[in-house]
Amino acid sequence: MTLLLDDITLTYPDGRGRLTALDRVSLDAPAGSLTAVVGPSGSGKSSLLAVAATLVTPDSGRVVVDGTDTGGLTPAAQAALRRERIGIVFQQPNLLPSLTAAEQLQVMTHVSGRAARTARDRALGLLDAVGLADEAGRRPHQLSGGQRQRVNIARALMNEPAVLLVDEPTSALDHERGAAVLDLLVRLTRERSTATVLVTHDRTHLERTDRTVTMTDGRLAPVLAPSR
Numbered sequence: 693m694t695l696l697l698d699d700i701t702l703t704y705p706d707g708r709g710r711l712t713a714l715d716r717v718s719l720d721a722p723a724g725s726l727t728a729v730v731g732p733s734g735s736g737k738s739s740l741l742a743v744a745a746t747l748v749t750p751d752s753g754r755v756v757v758d759g760t761d762t763g764g765l766t767p768a769a770q771a772a773l774r775r776e777r778i779g780i781v782f783q784q785p786n787l788l789p790s791l792t793a794a795e796q797l798q799v800m801t802h803v804s805g806r807a808a809r810t811a812r813d814r815a816l817g818l819l820d821a822v823g824l825a826d827e828a829g830r831r832p833h834q835l836s837g838g839q840r841q842r843v844n845i846a847r848a849l850m851n852e853p854a855v856l857l858v859d860e861p862t863s864a865l866d867h868e869r870g871a872a873v874l875d876l877l878v879r880l881t882r883e884r885s886t887a888t889v890l891v892t893h894d895r896t897h898l899e900r901t902d903r904t905v906t907m908t909d910g911r912l913a914p915v916l917a918p919s920r
């Protein structure tokens with residue numbers, strides 16, 4: 693399994709007690725498959741993504757990324773693993789206003805010389821893969837919301853991650869553009885063999901995913917019937 697969450701419990705301080713955000717959650721995501729995690733607001737979806745991204749350390753349980761148990765790593769090693777093996781697509785693209793679409797991707801690699809040219813080629817290839825070959829030289833204000841989200845997705849793939857974590861990718865898009873972004877994520881997941889986990893409270897477009905799991909009050913319900 694490229695991403696394995698094994699018996700994860702996560703609590704937050706809550707007054708004098710603790711609030712259980714994730715309650716013995718287990719999830720495995722194989723390479724080349726897209727898993728959707730749905731559930732109501734406050735059910736723990738963002739917490740699940742943050743733990744999978746190694747941004748938050750759970751109280752107990754194991755997070756295994758591309759064969760590495762992240763629990764035993766130093767913070768520096770964890771940051772390196774996150775940079776090299778995990779791509780994260782946040783809900784808001786957070787693109788840098790002064791950079792072109794291609795440069796947004798290139799800044800993911802801190803290199804010079806020949807490696808910089810390779811990074812530029814890779815950035816242009818990824819923009820092509822997300823349907824933005826002609827927009828590579830545009831800055832964020834010259835792109836539509838859907839195009840910015842595509843740049844966001846391409847940027848997350850720049851370092852060839854094994855795991856792709858996606859937060860609410862369609863919430864700011866209309867139905868048609870939301871469907872197109874989901875189709876794009878499914879295609880990239882296959883082509884680049886990422887273990888993709890997408891959290892959303894939006895149940896539309898789920899027929900496009902490989903499987904759907906539901907989060908309720910910090911617990912993950914068994915997998916629903918495969919959607920294809």
Ligand SMILES: Nc1ncnc2c1ncn2[C@@H]1O[C@H](COP(=O)(O)OP(=O)(O)OP(=O)(O)O)[C@@H](O)[C@H]1O
Pocket residue numbers: 704705711712713731732733734735736737738739740893
């Ligand atoms: N940093 C924090 N400190 C304390 N409690 C938190 C913190 N982050 C989240 N929570 C609580 O943990 C629970 C799960 O929150 P989480 O953000 O993971 O849910 P969610 O399903 O992603 O919600 P939404 O769909 O609204 O983003 C909620 O009860 C929330 O209030």
